[in-house]
Structures are given as C-alpha cells and as structure tokens.
Amino acid sequence: DAMVIQNPRYQVTQFGKPVTLSCSQTLNHNVMYWYQQKSSQAPKLLFHYYDKDFNNEADTPDNFQSRRPNTSFCFLDIRSPGLGDAAMYLCATSGTWNTEAFFGQGTRLTVV
Amino acid sequence: GESVGLHLPTLSVQEGDNSIINCAYSNSASDYFIWYKQESGKGPQFIIDIRSNMDKRQGQRVTVLLNKTVKHLSLQIAATQPGDSAVYFCAENSRSSNTGKLIFGQGTTLQVKP
Numbered sequence: 001d002a003m004v005i006q007n008p009r010y011q012v013t014q015f016g017k018p019v020t021l022s023c024s025q026t027l028n029h030n031v032m033y034w035y036q037q038k039s040s041q042a043p044k045l046l047f048h049y050y051d052k053d054f055n056n057e058a059d060t061p062d063n064f065q066s067r068r069p070n071t072s073f074c075f076l077d078i079r080s081p082g083l084g085d086a087a088m089y090l091c092a093t094s095g096t097w098n099t100e101a102f103f104g105q106g107t108r109l110t111v112v
Numbered sequence: 113g114e115s116v117g118l119h120l121p122t123l124s125v126q127e128g129d130n131s132i133i134n135c136a137y138s139n140s141a142s143d144y145f146i147w148y149k150q151e152s153g154k155g156p157q158f159i160i161d162i163r164s165n166m167d168k169r170q171g172q173r174v175t176v177l178l179n180k181t182v183k184h185l186s187l188q189i190a191a192t193q194p195g196d197s198a199v200y201f202c203a204e205n206s207r208s209s210n211t212g213k214l215i216f217g218q219g220t221t222l223q224v225k226p
Contacts, residue, residue: 004155033213033214035216040219041218041219042201042216042217042218042219043156043201043216044216045213045214045215045216048213048214055213090155090156092155092156092214094214097144097205097212097213098143098144098163098205098212099144100146100158100161101146101158101203101214102158103148103155103156103157104155105154105155106153106154106155108153
C-alpha cells in the first residue's frame, strides 16, 4: 500500500562513483521533491518538480542532478559522491504546492 | 532570508501530560503549514496542517495554532503517549511567483517518560 516508494532503502557507494536513487509514486501527484537529511538535522530541499518544470535550490551542489521521465518516477543522480554526501535522501510528492506532501521511507546512502 | 525554526531542540514530558512544540517562521508569504512526525530511520509522517486563513485546527489528540502576527505556530499533543516519542518538524509551503516549496524547520525531539 506504499504510495511513495524509494529504492533501494540502503545504498553503499564508493567515493567518486556515480550513484542513482529512485523514487516512484502511485498518487499521480504533480509535485515531487528530493530532500537530503543528515543526522539530527531537518530535511534540506535539493530539487522539486511541478510536472516537468524543474526547480533547483540555489545551494544544491552541481554534483547533484535529477530526472523525472514521467509523472510516476523521479531519480536523483549523484555524479561523484563525496564523504559529505552520506545522508538519508527523502522523496516526497504532493498534489499541488500547498497540499500535504507524502514521503517515502528514504534511502540511506553510505559513501566508502 | 527564509527560515523556519523551532525554539527547543528537545522536549521531555511525562506520559499522560500534554506536550507543546513551538515553531517560528520568517516568511510572511507562507500560506500553508504542516507538522510532521519522524521516527528513527523512517520518512516524515504527516500529522496535521493549517492554512493561513485559519488560526486553529484540531485533529485526534493534536491541535495546531497559528499566530500570523508573530509568525508562530505550535503543535499541542494531548495525553502524550510513549508512541509519540519522535522528532517533530514544522514545515511551511510558501509561494514565490509561480512556484512553491516545502521548507522544514530545525526539529524538536519529543521524549515521553513512562
């Protein structure tokens, strides 16, 4: 019954090796968000989409990119992960800007 | 700049007592606010929301109060239970031209003592 599904739940990648995290939704929502959450911190917004319109936060590193090939799927690409990129990555969706956002369970990324 | 923050990083309460978690925001353009609960290793879970045309909204054991004059909102949990132990975040969704985005506050850890 999960509505926002993130895969994998745990991802280990090597320093500098590209990695892709995925998110899918069954809610047919227009808005999709990617957040980075480090230990004992609030989720930090990296990107969001309204349909195919992409919005990049000003302080999101160039090392992070995103793709949304269709309504249901969204991907977070980290081109050259550094140790500082180890975090929980959260995907969320909402029908529109000012409605409830539903979160996935997150992907815990470890960089070795 | 935009910021949503919480006053207290940790709140410890006795089981059965009421809990009040506070949040300050700075963006006067924010028109929608959400409280989320996050348990360890899980994604944030929606608790309750409120729009800027309201000052109070009640759910099951929870109440959110919004004071737009001082840009403050609070989450009240009645008869706090051990299962309420988690980190609580306030979040605002503010509009800017043709887009909006969900911004999270710092978070408050709620510890419920049996």
